[in-house]
Amino acid sequence: MINGEFNRKGELQFDITLIAADETDYPVKAILDTGFNDWLLINNKDAERLRWLQEQEPLKVQTAGGIEFLDIYEGIVLIDGEELIVRVLGGDNIKEVLLGVRWLRFKRLVADFSAGVLTLG
Known part of the structure; x- marks a missing residue:
């Protein structure tokens, strides 16, 4: 549990960790977004720096800001002590790392919120 x-x-x-293709760890703060139905959303530049593999053509999705085309990557995330390979969506205008x-x-x-307790695990 985290x-x-x-x-x-x-x-x-x-706090989660993104793992680059060269196995370097990058701790980041991620926001759990209940309006996002996938695993992870990051900026394309971050996915490129991590050297994550881009899987296929961009995916057309409806976001709160309108229609977007998001790239699809295969990424490695360390969360709650588990290293997992997940589908990652990437966009040029993404400002924060989002967990879906x-x-x-x-x-x-x-x-x-009133007790200040937040856990995931």
Whole structure:
């Protein structure tokens, strides 16, 4: 189980690690976004720096900001002590690393804002 924190906007924020193709670890803060239905969303430049493999043609998706074309990568994430290979969506205008609700199929989320308790595991 990993502990998270509620950031200044009240978002659910967790420390995770992205693992580059050369096995270098990159700790990042990621926000759990219940409106995002996939595993992970990052900026394309970050995916390129990690040298993650781009899998196929961009995916056309509806976002809160409108229609976007997102690249698809195969990425390695270390979360809750587990190293997992997941599908990662990447966009040029992405400003934050987002965890999607797919994680909730395998991880239990406890979010109690009033008690300051946030865990994923």
